[in-house]
Amino acid sequence: MDLGLQGRIALVTGGSRGIGKQTALLLATEGVRLALAARGEETLAEAAASIREAGGEVITIQADLRSPAESARVVAETISSYGRLDILVANAGGSIGERDFAAASDADWEETFRFNVGHAVAALRAATPALARSEIGNAVFVASISGRAPASRGAQYAAAKAGLIHAARSLAWELGPHGIRVNAVSPGSTLFPGGGWERLRAERPEEFAKFEAEDFPARRLATVREIADAIAFVVSPRASGINAADIQVDGGQRRPSLR
Ligand SMILES: NC(=O)c1ccc[n+]([C@@H]2O[C@H](COP(=O)([O-])OP(=O)(O)OC[C@H]3O[C@@H](n4cnc5c(N)ncnc54)[C@H](OP(=O)(O)O)[C@@H]3O)[C@@H](O)[C@H]2O)c1
Numbered sequence: 001m002d003l004g005l006q007g008r009i010a011l012v013t014g015g016s017r018g019i020g021k022q023t024a025l026l027l028a029t030e031g032v033r034l035a036l037a038a039r040g041e042e043t044l045a046e047a048a049a050s051i052r053e054a055g056g057e058v059i060t061i062q063a064d065l066r067s068p069a070e071s072a073r074v075v076a077e078t079i080s081s082y083g084r085l086d087i088l089v090a091n092a093g094g095s096i097g098e099r100d101f102a103a104a105s106d107a108d109w110e111e112t113f114r115f116n117v118g119h120a121v122a123a124l125r126a127a128t129p130a131l132a133r134s135e136i137g138n139a140v141f142v143a144s145i146s147g148r149a150p151a152s153r154g155a156q157y158a159a160a161k162a163g164l165i166h167a168a169r170s171l172a173w174e175l176g177p178h179g180i181r182v183n184a185v186s187p188g189s190t191l192f193p194g195g196g197w198e199r200l201r202a203e204r205p206e207e208f209a210k211f212e213a214e215d216f217p218a219r220r221l222a223t224v225r226e227i228a229d230a231i232a233f234v235v236s237p238r239a240s241g242i243n244a245a246d247i248q249v250d251g252g253q254r255r256p257s258l259r
Pocket residue numbers: 013014015016017018019020037038039040041043063064065066091092093094095115142143144145186187188189190191195197
């Protein structure tokens with residue numbers, strides 16, 4: 001299927017590793033010109049090199065996206081480099097601070113919300129005029145199945161991802177009249193080299209094997225390629241009928257997390 005993405009411009013936040021990197025690589029093979037934002041210069045350079053090896057065009061922008069002003073700057077730099085923006089993938093995110101409620105501080109809760117919800121919303125706000133000028137303008141917020149199902153620990157992450165899903169679905173209504181689609185894609189536990197699940201598999205192999213056997217119909221976690229495939233389709237004009245949605249890509253995972 002031709003996704004119709006040739007020559008489009010996409011910004012992928014958190015594009016130097018894991019789901020974001022794989023999404024950027026896949027979009028590059030579809031002819032998308034990319035901007036990647038993250039903190040680490042070295043991993044950004046490595047991701048950019050992989051994209052260029054695959055024949056893609058890419059710029060990298062170092063930023064700490066816990067600051068909404070930095071999200072806005074990243075969008076502005078992308079637009080000033082390429083002259084326009086068609087696709088925003090707000091992928092950077094994660095849990096900040098302690099996971100147990102008793103230990104987690106108010107600051108942990110605030111930062112987790114600022115990082116997951118604040119960065120995506122600030123980026124979309126900055127991107128709105130450019131996305132409105134594009135015939136395919138759209139945004140995907142990378143959330144989590146934790147945003148839908150209750151988690152047994154890490155409540156600030158689950159609550160922030162629930163807020164992120166709700167923000168995407170709600171903003172689709174406000175931005176729809178400007179021709180902009182907004183969706184959430186919610187991965188389940190996703191395995192990739194250097195990721196948290198790979199570390200856990202090495203540290204606690206028996207617990208991990210039980211998790212895979214009991215919580216996944218196919219007896220395995222999702223792969224980054226599976227998440228990237230879904231995102232690439234959702235941002236493409238072939239998915240013009242998908243809007244205000246939360247698309248779970250979790251292989252049928254029973255509970256949101258082992259931990
Ligand atoms: N992996 C999973 O099992 C899973 C499951 C459900 C949902 N998700 C969600 O999917 C998204 C991607 O997850 P992942 O596991 O692929 O991520 P990851 O391995 O944690 O990588 C995150 C990316 O974001 C960047 N990043 C981290 N903190 C940042 C900050 N403060 N400012 C700017 N960039 C930052 C990282 O680069 P630097 O560290 O160099 O900045 C990296 O490029 C996240 O929103 C996560 O919550 C993941």
